[in-house]
Amino acid sequence: MNELVQVLKLTLHEKRDVALAIIFGVLAGLASVALLASSGYLISKAALTGQLTVLIVIGACLKLFGLGSAVSRYSERLFSHRATFTMLGNLRVSFFERLSPLAPELYSKYRSGDLLARIIGDVESLQNFLLRVFYPPIVLLLVFTGTILFTLYFSIYTAILLAVGYLLTAVVVPAYFAWRKRRRNWRTRESRGALSAEAAEFLYGFRDLKVYRQLAGKEQQLAELVESYNEEQRNEGKEEVYSQSANGFIALLISLAILASGAYFTAAGELEGLYLAMLVMISLGVFENMAPMAAFPAHFEESRKAAVRLDSVVAEKPREKGSDELPEGPLTISAKNVGYMFPNEQRLAVEDITIDFPAGSKTAIVGPSGSGKSTLLAVLMDILPARDGQVLFNGVSAEEFSQENIWRSLNVVLQENHFFQGTLRSNLQIADPSANDKQMTAALERVELGRFSLAMEVEEKGQNLSGGERQRLAIARALLKKGDIWMLDEPVSSVDSETGQLIYERLFDDHPDKTFIVVSHDLTGLEKMDQIIVLENGRLIENGSYDELMRSKGYFYGLKEIEQQVMA
Ligand SMILES: Nc1ncnc2c1ncn2[C@@H]1O[C@H](COP(=O)(O)OP(=O)(O)OP(=O)(O)O)[C@@H](O)[C@H]1O
Numbered sequence: 001m002n003e004l005v006q007v008l009k010l011t012l013h014e015k016r017d018v019a020l021a022i023i024f025g026v027l028a029g030l031a032s033v034a035l036l037a038s039s040g041y042l043i044s045k046a047a048l049t050g051q052l053t054v055l056i057v058i059g060a061c062l063k064l065f066g067l068g069s070a071v072s073r074y075s076e077r078l079f080s081h082r083a084t085f086t087m088l089g090n091l092r093v094s095f096f097e098r099l100s101p102l103a104p105e106l107y108s109k110y111r112s113g114d115l116l117a118r119i120i121g122d123v124e125s126l127q128n129f130l131l132r133v134f135y136p137p138i139v140l141l142l143v144f145t146g147t148i149l150f151t152l153y154f155s156i157y158t159a160i161l162l163a164v165g166y167l168l169t170a171v172v173v174p175a176y177f178a179w180r181k182r183r184r185n186w187r188t189r190e191s192r193g194a195l196s197a198e199a200a201e202f203l204y205g206f207r208d209l210k211v212y213r214q215l216a217g218k219e220q221q222l223a224e225l226v227e228s229y230n231e232e233q234r235n236e237g238k239e240e241v242y243s244q245s246a247n248g249f250i251a252l253l254i255s256l257a258i259l260a261s262g263a264y265f266t267a268a269g270e271l272e273g274l275y276l277a278m279l280v281m282i283s284l285g286v287f288e289n290m291a292p293m294a295a296f297p298a299h300f301e302e303s304r305k306a307a308v309r310l311d312s313v314v315a316e317k318p319r320e321k322g323s324d325e326l327p328e329g330p331l332t333i334s335a336k337n338v339g340y341m342f343p344n345e346q347r348l349a350v351e352d353i354t355i356d357f358p359a360g361s362k363t364a365i366v367g368p369s370g371s372g373k374s375t376l377l378a379v380l381m382d383i384l385p386a387r388d389g390q391v392l393f394n395g396v397s398a399e400e401f402s403q404e405n406i407w408r409s410l411n412v413v414l415q416e417n418h419f420f421q422g423t424l425r426s427n428l429q430i431a432d433p434s435a436n437d438k439q440m441t442a443a444l445e446r447v448e449l450g451r452f453s454l455a456m457e458v459e460e461k462g463q464n465l466s467g468g469e470r471q472r473l474a475i476a477r478a479l480l481k482k483g484d485i486w487m488l489d490e491p492v493s494s495v496d497s498e499t500g501q502l503i504y505e506r507l508f509d510d511h512p513d514k515t516f517i518v519v520s521h522d523l524t525g526l527e528k529m530d531q532i533i534v535l536e537n538g539r540l541i542e543n544g545s546y547d548e549l550m551r552s553k554g555y556f557y558g559l560k561e562i563e564q565q566v567m568a
Pocket residue numbers: 108342343345349367368369370371372373374375376
């Protein structure tokens with residue numbers, strides 16, 4: 001139950017709408033009972049007395065109750081749905097606020113398709129919390145209490161039978177089916193998550209699966225998941241029908257019992273025959289309101305599970321971060337004994353790194369593949385939190401600044417960058433929505449993409465551009481952002497080396513006072529860097545200027561020697 005407290009709190013934000021939904025729900029319920037009761041009374045009265053004035057009054061009441069029931073039902077739906085959709089909006093926002101600081105860690109914990117399906121599905125499930133779990137039992141309790149009090153005036157036995165019927169249909173049967181559902185632990189949502197994750201992988205990996213002739217196997221796997229998802233859905237549907245049937249059966253038995261007892265007491269002279277039809281109609285009317293309780297067990301269990309699952313995604317405490325603004329202008333970055341280990345890994349990806357990147361300096365990070373270059377860059381960018389040590393900006397710990405404030409100062413270009421479907425213009429304006437065509441064209445020219453028009457279509461993920469063009473477009477986008485620190489992870493790895501060197505030269509010449517940190521595999525052109533740091537197995541093994549490293553004849557010198565032999 002605790003899991004649902006947060007959802008309940010969000011629901012109760014909409015106190016007014018929830019209260020109105022309950023009030024109109026009770027009015028609608030009572031009006032429908034009153035409608036049947038007065039029609040029962042009308043039939044008896046017409047048969048036994050035939051007093052015209054009474055019949056006219058009751059006929060008018062019938063119309064009034066009919067209209068009242070329809071209007072109240074409409075209002076109930078209006079307010080309950082409005083409260084639900086506002087609650088869902090609040091839920092999405094509050095969930096997203098808790099989720100976003102955890103984003104980097106989430107990628108290594110969940111498969112993307114699974115996470116997406118799980119979040120969407122679980123938030124959708126919670127839309128039933130107010131509509132089918134929270135307020136129907138309250139409305140029913142009030143409708144039954146009102147009805148029982150009314151019947152008490154005519155027949156205590158009928159009132160007792162109605163109370164028993166209420167306990168059975170509103171408490172015992174739903175509790176039994178909720179227990180059954182929990183015990184059997186059907187996993188419709190989990191099946192849907194697994195299916196979605198497999199489908200996402202199938203889609204992304206379609207070409208490779210085809211090339212490696214694994215398509216049939218994967219299709220088979222998908223078909224099995226579809227079948228198990230269908231099976232889970234069938235089971236859930238059946239349970240709902242069973243629960244509905246059980247409630248309907250009990251309601252019918254109670255109505256029959258009321259008819260039998262009413263007939264007996266009328267014959268015994270303890271109940272006026274005029275009221276018999278009315279009491280039977282009341283019981284039929286009041287149990288009609290019970291219909292939503294059939295779906296209660298399924299929705300209760302589903303809401304509970306959805307709340308648990310959503311909570312488990314954001315269970316980890318986000319990092320406590322300050323909200324200071326990074327100062328404008330050239331910035332010095334320092335790493336002090338920085339270490340990072342990926343979740344579920346045994347080995348540190350970077351270990352005990354201490355280095356300064358002075359304001360306005362140009363640093364290259366080199367080292368073999370897997371040595372931790374990208375990881376170090378991600379820690380410096382504050383995308384990954386340093387597990388050991390700390391990162392400092394102008395001597396102040398990165399923990400004092402919010403991630404948004406740090407990222408505002410960064411111009412980041414990675415090996416793979418995302419592009420949205422649209423035009424070159426719309427993709428460039430992500431960096432600076434106020435950039436004009438002249439500025440954007442100038443940025444494109446700096447990366448040798450001047451031949452492209454700003455109106456050129458860009459397909460989803462930039463699929464209609466070559467790898468090198470995508471990288472250059474990412475640099476042009478960063479040029480428009482005007483951050484104080486450039487962090488580049490092999491930004492021209494797919495560009496021919498001549499154009500790559502030209503772009504680097506322009507970047508450095510255009511921004512002499514900006515701090516640059518560049519991860520590079522390419523050892524050419526490093527002479528112009530102020531410092532080079534060499535990583536191996538996550539550790540910093542050498543650093544210095546190009547000349548210093550060549551003179552010391554260490555690891556970097558060895559790499560250069562190999563490069564020259566290969567080129568010779
Ligand atoms: N998301 C991840 N989860 C677990 N381990 C990871 C993850 N990303 C990287 N690693 C591991 O961390 C280590 C450092 O990886 P990193 O990407 O930083 O190396 P790199 O030097 O940038 O390599 P490359 O030059 O090939 O890009 C590697 O051993 C890698 O397998």
